[in-house]
Amino acid sequence: MADQKHLKKQREQIDDIDNQILDLLQQRNRVVQEVIQTKVEKQLPVFVAGREEEKTNAFRKKAEERGIDPNWAEDFLRMVMASSRAAQSAKTFPRSTKEPKHVLYVGGEGGMGALYRKFTENSGHIAYSIDKGNWYQLEEMAPKLDMVIVTVPIRVTEDVIRRLSPKLKPDTILADFTSNKSEPLKAMLDAHSGPVVGLHPMHGPSVPNLSKQLMVFCSGRESEKADWFKEQCRLWGMRVIDAEPEKHDHVMNLVQGLRHFVALLHGSFMKEYDLNPEEMLEYSSPIYRAELMMTGRIFAQDAELYADIVFANKERRELLLTFFNHQKKLMEMVEKDDKSGFIKEFESVTDFFGSFASQALKESGYLINRLADRFS
Amino acid sequence: MADQKHLKKQREQIDDIDNQILDLLQQRNRVVQEVIQTKVEKQLPVFVAGREEEKTNAFRKKAEERGIDPNWAEDFLRMVMASSRAAQSAKTFPRSTKEPKHVLYVGGEGGMGALYRKFTENSGHIAYSIDKGNWYQLEEMAPKLDMVIVTVPIRVTEDVIRRLSPKLKPDTILADFTSNKSEPLKAMLDAHSGPVVGLHPMHGPSVPNLSKQLMVFCSGRESEKADWFKEQCRLWGMRVIDAEPEKHDHVMNLVQGLRHFVALLHGSFMKEYDLNPEEMLEYSSPIYRAELMMTGRIFAQDAELYADIVFANKERRELLLTFFNHQKKLMEMVEKDDKSGFIKEFESVTDFFGSFASQALKESGYLINRLADRFS
Numbered sequence: 029m030a031d032q033k034h035l036k037k038q039r040e041q042i043d044d045i046d047n048q049i050l051d052l053l054q055q056r057n058r059v060v061q062e063v064i065q066t067k068v069e070k071q072l073p074v075f076v077a078g079r080e081e082e083k084t085n086a087f088r089k090k091a092e093e094r095g096i097d098p099n100w101a102e103d104f105l106r107m108v109m110a111s112s113r114a115a116q117s118a119k120t121f122p123r124s125t126k127e128p129k130h131v132l133y134v135g136g137e138g139g140m141g142a143l144y145r146k147f148t149e150n151s152g153h154i155a156y157s158i159d160k161g162n163w164y165q166l167e168e169m170a171p172k173l174d175m176v177i178v179t180v181p182i183r184v185t186e187d188v189i190r191r192l193s194p195k196l197k198p199d200t201i202l203a204d205f206t207s208n209k210s211e212p213l214k215a216m217l218d219a220h221s222g223p224v225v226g227l228h229p230m231h232g233p234s235v236p237n238l239s240k241q242l243m244v245f246c247s248g249r250e251s252e253k254a255d256w257f258k259e260q261c262r263l264w265g266m267r268v269i270d271a272e273p274e275k276h277d278h279v280m281n282l283v284q285g286l287r288h289f290v291a292l293l294h295g296s297f298m299k300e301y302d303l304n305p306e307e308m309l310e311y312s313s314p315i316y317r318a319e320l321m322m323t324g325r326i327f328a329q330d331a332e333l334y335a336d337i338v339f340a341n342k343e344r345r346e347l348l349l350t351f352f353n354h355q356k357k358l359m360e361m362v363e364k365d366d367k368s369g370f371i372k373e374f375e376s377v378t379d380f381f382g383s384f385a386s387q388a389l390k391e392s393g394y395l396i397n398r399l400a401d402r403f404s
Numbered sequence: 405m406a407d408q409k410h411l412k413k414q415r416e417q418i419d420d421i422d423n424q425i426l427d428l429l430q431q432r433n434r435v436v437q438e439v440i441q442t443k444v445e446k447q448l449p450v451f452v453a454g455r456e457e458e459k460t461n462a463f464r465k466k467a468e469e470r471g472i473d474p475n476w477a478e479d480f481l482r483m484v485m486a487s488s489r490a491a492q493s494a495k496t497f498p499r500s501t502k503e504p505k506h507v508l509y510v511g512g513e514g515g516m517g518a519l520y521r522k523f524t525e526n527s528g529h530i531a532y533s534i535d536k537g538n539w540y541q542l543e544e545m546a547p548k549l550d551m552v553i554v555t556v557p558i559r560v561t562e563d564v565i566r567r568l569s570p571k572l573k574p575d576t577i578l579a580d581f582t583s584n585k586s587e588p589l590k591a592m593l594d595a596h597s598g599p600v601v602g603l604h605p606m607h608g609p610s611v612p613n614l615s616k617q618l619m620v621f622c623s624g625r626e627s628e629k630a631d632w633f634k635e636q637c638r639l640w641g642m643r644v645i646d647a648e649p650e651k652h653d654h655v656m657n658l659v660q661g662l663r664h665f666v667a668l669l670h671g672s673f674m675k676e677y678d679l680n681p682e683e684m685l686e687y688s689s690p691i692y693r694a695e696l697m698m699t700g701r702i703f704a705q706d707a708e709l710y711a712d713i714v715f716a717n718k719e720r721r722e723l724l725l726t727f728f729n730h731q732k733k734l735m736e737m738v739e740k741d742d743k744s745g746f747i748k749e750f751e752s753v754t755d756f757f758g759s760f761a762s763q764a765l766k767e768s769g770y771l772i773n774r775l776a777d778r779f780s
Binding site: 059091104107124304306319325328332347352358371 | 436684762
């Protein structure tokens with residue numbers, strides 16, 4: 029009984045500490061909001077990479093002095109900083125230009141269109157949206173537009189570009205958000221005589237904010253005219269990379285086409301093998317649970333969207349066939365119970381991956397431990 | 405200039421708040437250590453699931469009152485609680501039995517053996533280790549042993565069981581840690597007349613502690629004699645599930661065999677396609693980065709270990725061939741550009757997955773956002 033009483037007192041102490049931590053977090057968010065407000069008013073960049081690194085290193089050191097694992101402390105701080113960023117997502121951002129720009133999102137009612145419209149408006153620009161329903165308004169909008177961003181399903185992108193372009197002023201920047209770049213870029217260059225850029229925001233529409241997300245930027249024609257948009261992406265906290273459209277598409281065939289095909293393959297094989305995902309969860313380590321969730325999420329989404337991604341173009345389909353033929357070679361080892369062949373192939377990949385493999389082991393180790401904290 | 409000064413002051417305020425949070429975390433860890441110490445001394449269970457849920461719900465509510473997103477707050481609290489657990493890993497645990505048990509780990513110098521030996525000893529039992537090097541000591545140890553756990557590479561498990569068993573007392577519990585269960589269990593039942601259980605700890609040797617990890621428990625003979633070990637696993641914070649060995653192996657053929665084969669396939673195809681993983685990182689969204697790390701980590705590890713997993717048994721190899729044949733059907737759609745066939749297959753998987761797909765979308769959304777905080 030005395031033990032229980034003692035334990036109860038200790039628990040109350042912990043609750044009290046937790047309340048104090050929550051109070052401090054509330055205070056912290058308030059100060060961060062003030063900082064952001066000041067920066068927005070004075071047109072200063074909101075995120076300064078160097079400052080975040082400096083802050084992290086100091087925090088690690090201070091944690092270590094208090095007997096707290098510095099790696100844990102770094103994750104902890106990143107989580108706290110992410111919370112401040114999230115609190116900001118509903119607020120305003122600095123604008124990258126003196127005068128507001130007029131930006132039309134074609135397909136602006138879709139997930140990505142709506143997201144970027146919100147950010148465009150929250151930075152003090154003027155955003156427009158057009159869709160099948162109000163296509164007739166295009167002519168009225170056209171004279172005002174500084175930039176047009178096409179964000180429609182991949183299978184209609186080129187059609188929309190061709191229908192749209194004749195209505196635009198020659199100095200309007202024409203851009204698209206499609207996940208492949210060579211063909212839309214070619215269509216835009218053919219259909220429009222003014223500035224052209226191909227964009228690929230590499231995230232889904234459900235992200236809480238754009239901070240730390242990736243924007244791929246492909247030059248078409250006079251792309252320096254879109255430098256203000258690049259800068260605006262950075263002000264939203266994005267990482268912007270310049271890419272050759274062909275190189276981008278080559279990588280995306282693997283990242284988008286093959287990955288999503290393999291996800292369907294896995295789901296479809298689980299059905300064939302009659303292994304219900306809920307049953308599998310019983311046997312899941314945290315990391316397998318995460319993989320199962322990544323496969324499962326696909327099937328809560330639109331089949332046609334994924335068909336569009338996988339069947340985007342001929343090169344992508346050919347890649348899948350190459351992949352299958354490559355697999356055939358590995359299957360021979362399985363058929364022949366050729367373990368030493370497997371080991372040889374494994375080691376040649378180890379050589380190809382080089383020091384990346386050790387980096388991956390370390391980084392994924394962190395990930396696995398975080399998952400174990402959360403999902404079990 | 406005045407702005408800079410003002411910003412500097414605000415930054416100092418944030419640093420000051422962060423220092424206070426670190427101080428509170430240090431205090432919190434201290435109290436948690438005291439709680440654990442009390443529990444260990446009084447033989448009370450260290451983790452009480454109900455208490456953790458209650459605590460989490462109260463914390464969510466208090467966070468919301470302070471304008472902090474309750475989902476974020478829950479993750480935050482779990483991270484804080486995980487830190488307390490980690491601090492405990494070097495310390496002692498309550499023992500599930502009145503008298504200490506004598507447990508031999510065969511292969512006790514390997515990763516898993518060393519890990520469980522440490523936990524066994526830290527709970528006040530007596531742990532022994534045997535390996536090729538000191539095999540001759542087995543006869544001397546045998547009369548004392550309450551339990552023997554075989555944790556050696558899968559390819560030698562059955563041999564080791566056959567060599568070992570004749571030396572054991574009939575009432576010693578014989579167990580193994582192999583990742584397949586039917587065959588080792590059969591070998592143990594054949595070789596030993598006493599209690600037999602098959603175990604599969606579903607995690608790697610590099611976990612910081614056993615908390616929330618999964619232990620699969622398969623009954624062989626008189627398995628109730630090993631109830632104290634089951635209870636000990638729970639005292640270490642593990643989740644223990646009872647499983648039929650055949651069902652376990654059926655699931656593991658997919659979870660272990662297919663997954664690791666597909667990982668080799670991916671790495672090997674990246675080499676073929678000449679896409680260096682470091683180059684890929686440039687184009688990575690946080691979630692693809694995580695996937696790349698999960699593939700990459702494999703190639704920093706022992707090729708033979710993975711060959712053993714993939715080529716563990718005939719059933720596993722046959723599964724890979726079934727998988728390949730299943731894929732052949734899907735490839736026909738790709739070859740014929742049969743998008744509607746793809747959509748039909750996709751939708752049938754959606755039906756098979758049922759409500760799991762929406763759960764997966766939600767849970768993985770959380771995961772993706774956490775990854776975006778961390779890796780970019």
